[in-house]
Amino acid sequence: MAHKKKETNASSSFFWTALTTIATLIGGAGATGWVMPDLPWLGPRISALASTLGLDGPQAQAVETTKPDANSWIPSTAAPGIHAPSAPTASIAYAPSAAAAQPSRLQPAPASTPASAPAAGPFAAPGPVPPTTPPQAKPSDAVLVASFNIQVFGESKMAKPQVVDVLARVVRTFDIVAIQEVRAKSDAIIPDFIRAINADGSRYQHVIGPRLGRTASKEQYTFIYDTNRIELDTASVGTMRDPADRLHRPPMYARFRVRTAPPERGFSFWMVDTHTDPDEVSQEVDALADVFVVMRSARPDEDDVILLGDFNASPMQFGRIKKIPSIGWAISGVPTNTRRTKTYDNLIFDPIATREYTGRWGVVDLQNTFGLSIDKALEVSDHNPVWAAFSPWELPASQGALMQPAAIPMPVPLR
Amino acid sequence: MSTANNPDVAKLIEKLASNDACQRAEAAEMLCHACQACPNGETPSAASLATLPLVRACGDCDERVREWAIAALEDFGPPPIDAIQHLVQLVTDSKPLIAYWAVTLVGRSGQSAASAVAALAACIDSSADLSVRQRAAWALGQIGPAAFSARPVLLQAAGQSDSRLALLASEALEAIGS
Numbered sequence: 093m094a095h096k097k098k099e100t101n102a103s104s105s106f107f108w109t110a111l112t113t114i115a116t117l118i119g120g121a122g123a124t125g126w127v128m129p130d131l132p133w134l135g136p137r138i139s140a141l142a143s144t145l146g147l148d149g150p151q152a153q154a155v156e157t158t159k160p161d162a163n164s165w166i167p168s169t170a171a172p173g174i175h176a177p178s179a180p181t182a183s184i185a186y187a188p189s190a191a192a193a194q195p196s197r198l199q200p201a202p203a204s205t206p207a208s209a210p211a212a213g214p215f216a217a218p219g220p221v222p223p224t225t226p227p228q229a230k231p232s233d234a235v236l237v238a239s240f241n242i243q244v245f246g247e248s249k250m251a252k253p254q255v256v257d258v259l260a261r262v263v264r265t266f267d268i269v270a271i272q273e274v275r276a277k278s279d280a281i282i283p284d285f286i287r288a289i290n291a292d293g294s295r296y297q298h299v300i301g302p303r304l305g306r307t308a309s310k311e312q313y314t315f316i317y318d319t320n321r322i323e324l325d326t327a328s329v330g331t332m333r334d335p336a337d338r339l340h341r342p343p344m345y346a347r348f349r350v351r352t353a354p355p356e357r358g359f360s361f362w363m364v365d366t367h368t369d370p371d372e373v374s375q376e377v378d379a380l381a382d383v384f385v386v387m388r389s390a391r392p393d394e395d396d397v398i399l400l401g402d403f404n405a406s407p408m409q410f411g412r413i414k415k416i417p418s419i420g421w422a423i424s425g426v427p428t429n430t431r432r433t434k435t436y437d438n439l440i441f442d443p444i445a446t447r448e449y450t451g452r453w454g455v456v457d458l459q460n461t462f463g464l465s466i467d468k469a470l471e472v473s474d475h476n477p478v479w480a481a482f483s484p485w486e487l488p489a490s491q492g493a494l495m496q497p498a499a500i501p502m503p504v505p506l507r
Numbered sequence: 508m509s510t511a512n513n514p515d516v517a518k519l520i521e522k523l524a525s526n527d528a529c530q531r532a533e534a535a536e537m538l539c540h541a542c543q544a545c546p547n548g549e550t551p552s553a554a555s556l557a558t559l560p561l562v563r564a565c566g567d568c569d570e571r572v573r574e575w576a577i578a579a580l581e582d583f584g585p586p587p588i589d590a591i592q593h594l595v596q597l598v599t600d601s602k603p604l605i606a607y608w609a610v611t612l613v614g615r616s617g618q619s620a621a622s623a624v625a626a627l628a629a630c631i632d633s634s635a636d637l638s639v640r641q642r643a644a645w646a647l648g649q650i651g652p653a654a655f656s657a658r659p660v661l662l663q664a665a666g667q668s669d670s671r672l673a674l675l676a677s678e679a680l681e682a683i684g685s
Contacts, residue, residue, distance in 0.1 A: 208525070244539075244578045248532055248571045275574045306638040307607050309565075309577050337671040370581055371611060371645070431543055470540040 106426040155392045172185075181439070182343055211313070230267065234450055234481040235321065235350050235359060238266040239400040239437055241367065241475035246276035249471075251283055258462050258472050260289045263296065265456070266479060267321050268348060272367040272402050274312040276302070282314050295319045301331050301344035313344035313365040313401075323351045325360075328391075332364075338379040340369035345387060347394065350484040359448045359486050361396035362387050370404045377405050381412035384440065395489055400439040402475060408439065418444040422453035430469050430476055437478040445489040452481040516541060516553045520560045528569040535564055535575035538543070542579045554579075555587040562594065563610050566602035573604065586612045588619055595623045603636035610639060614646030621653035628657040631664050631676075640664070641672050648679030655683055 230236065242249070242259060249255050263269050274281060282298050289296045297319050303310035317324065328347035332339070349360035364387055368376040378397060387397045403410075407421055420443045428437040443449050456477040459469040519541070522534035538561060542554035557579070564576035586594065590612070597609035610630060613623045624647075630643035644664055647654040661683070664676035 244536075244574045246571065246574060248536060277570055306641070308604055309574060337672075371615070467540065470543070471536075474540075474543060474578075489676070 122421055127227060129356050137460055172181070208255055230318075230321065232352070233484070234452065235268075235352075235484050236266040236479055237363070237398060237400070237439065238262075238269045238477050238479040238482055239272070239365070239402070239439060240269050240477040241402040241437060241473060243272065243473045243475065245274045245285075246281055247278065254468075255317065255472050256285065256288050258464075259285065261462070262456060262458075262477050263289050263316055264292070264318075266318075266477075267350075268315060268363065269477070270363055270365040270400050271314045271316060272311065272365065274314055275310070282312075282316075283387040285478055286316065289316070297324070299324055299329055299346055302329070304341040306337075306340055308376040310366070311341055311367065313341075313367070315346050315348075315363060315365065316342075317348060319351075321350065321352050322348050324348055328362075332383055332386075334379075339366075339376055339383075340372070341367050343380070343383055347391075350351070353486075357486055359396070359463075359482055359484050360394060361446070361448075361482075362394060362397055363389070364397060364399045364401075366399065366401035366403070368402065368404045373404045373409060374411055377403060378412040381416055384413065384416060388442070388445070396441070396448065398439055398441045398480075399425065400437075400445070400478075402437050404436050406435040410440075413440060416442070418442050422449075423455065423478050426455050428455050428476050428478050430472075430474050431466070432457075437475055439478065439480045446482070447487040447490055448483040448485070450481045454479055513545070516556045520557055523560050523564055523572075528567075528572065530620045531564070531567060532569060532571035532575060535561070535567075535572045535579065539575050539579035539582075540654065543582055544603060554583055554589070558583070558586045558590045558592050558612065559597075562597055562605055562612065565604040565608050566600065577608065580608050580612065583612065583615070585617065585619070588616070591616055591620050591623060595626045598626050598630050598639075599634070603634075603639055606630070606634065606636065606639045607642055610642045610646050614642065614649040617649050618651055618653050620646070620650055624654045624657050627654070628660040631632070631657075631660050631672075637669060637672065641669075641675055644672060644675035644679050648682040651682050652684055654679070658683060 240262065249259075251477075282300055286296055286298055295318065296316055298314050298316045300314040301312050303312055305311055325347035329345070331344050334342040343364045344365040344366045345362055347360065347362050350358040351356070352358070359489040364383060366380060367385070368380070380403075384397060384399050388395065389398070405411075407414075407424055410421070414418060420441065422439040422441075423435060423437065426435060427433055428435050437455075439453070441449065456470050456479065458464060458476050459466060462469075462472075464472070516538070519534045519538050522530050523538070525534070538553065538557045542557055542561075561576045563581050564572050565580070567573050567576070594609045594613050596672050598606055598613065600606045600609065610627065613620045613627065616623075627647050627650075629642045631640050631647075634640050634643070644661060647657050647661060658680065661680050662677045665673050665680060667673050667676070
């Protein structure tokens with residue numbers, strides 16, 4: 093198990109863990125299903141009370157950290173045929189975000205200049221959260237991570253203002269969204285979408301991968317994230333190398349960190365975005381098990397890997413993924429397609445390593461949430477967004493069963 | 508495959524042949540939505556009717572039409588039995604995306620597509636597009652023992668330098684048996 097940059101004050105950590113647990117339980121932990129993220133109301137109030145009482149929690153502590161090394165990829169021998177890149181960003185096509193016009197320290201660096209990351213580390217130097225107030229209040233006790241297959245996300249979709257409006261509102265609900273199925277020759281689709289998202293004053297940015305696919309029909313992955321709350325490790329973005337060609341669209345990965353907490357304490361994690369070929373699901377799901385293992389050992393200072401996307405498979409069909417010790421997944425027993433017939437989308441992670449998982453997850457039902465007919469909902473996508481909530485604070489991996497957050501109802505099947 | 512009982516789909520299929528690319532794109536998207544798989548796994552009637560027009564639309568000159576047609580076909584289950592003979596004629600189409608999707612749908616038919624074995628073997632042998640050759644090997648594996656006559660072609664493909672083609676051919680040979 094990799095060890096992270098965490099030197100915590102044990103008693104304080106216990107206090108905050110207990111507080112978060114209580115707040116989560118009372119405030120709606122385990123709430124599942126067809127809901128928008130039902131944000132626990134108690135957490136922010138407890139935080140406000142703690143602040144009033146001068147209990148600033150972990151934020152107040154000075155912590156020595158180990159600086160992540162932007163080039164610390166470790167070639168893995170655990171999964172022949174699939175490798176994290178030896179040099180980051182080797183196969184990634186960066187696209188400047190629409191928000192690039194606004195001053196920001198978190199611009200994606202050109203692939204050829206990964207050394208342009210701040211000297212203090214691959215993340216931007218710590219700084220205050222930008223003054224822009226998010227238009228939609230997001231929980232202070234959780235970071236909301238989502239996956240959304242936006243079917244054939246291209247010119248046709250962007251030409252429909254009502255569709256773009258729904259898509260933008262979905263994205264604004266979350267801190268990071270892993271998107272699949274960007275299908276367009278034009279490079280302007282996602283920058284245009286970012287402009288639509290940010291039209292209300294939001295500060296989202298994106299990082300996009302190359303066009304992938306074995307035929308002339310290509311797809312791109314993209315991560316869209318709220319720069320008020322999340323920062324991208326610009327030196328840790330790329331596409332999995334797949335020399336044996338086991339995956340129709342090799343996953344895109346990127347490392348993020350929550351910036352509402354001090355840099356040394358903010359939850360950091362890999363996100364690995366995937367979309368399997370529906371005709372080769374079992375083979376690809378097995379290959380994704382290797383991807384997960386490779387990513388988990390890609391950096392010694394990062395043990396949190398969230399593999400998410402459209403698996404075209406329900407958890408019952410997760411094959412070798414299910415054999416990874418302690419693996420779990422957020423979405424279970426709830427359909428994720430718009431017609432509510434299949435559970436194809438999910439977030440997979442190791443809940444022992446990723447103790448930051450709060451146990452809260454859901455599927456945004458496009459039809460119900462936005463009051464759409466089935467036809468109008470299908471114009472948005474044939475998939476509903478799926479999400480899970482994580483603590484904004486980096487937590488050490490559990491050392492054993494006693495450390496598991498057993499008090500929190502977890503719909504993730506622990507193995 | 509009469510469209511008489513499904514006039515809406517018939518209109519969309521007609522629109523798919525329009526000279527106006529925007530009209531074609533709209534038709535492809537609406538057919539995509541109409542062709543979503545039924546909850547019980549049955550092929551919806553719209554999909555049955557639209558199979559061949561959508562495969563042909565994969566070769567459209569307009570990107571939007573192609574992508575919506577492909578999105579529709581991705582969600583299809585096995586095509587209707589009576590479409591197989593028509594799909595077989597498309598597996599050697601000069602437009603790779605048409606050939607690729609015709610081969611894919613034939614493969615999804617499994618052993619029902621035994622009549623397509625010779626055409627698929629010819630694909631592996633002569634298609635200029637690697638993705639079509641790979642998918643043809645996969646399709647023969649889906650057909651299984653009924654594809655026995657394709658063994659020589661698959662044995663040759665299993666020795667090809669392209670590792671994916673070689674793997675799929677080997678898997679097909681295993682599925683076919685000796």
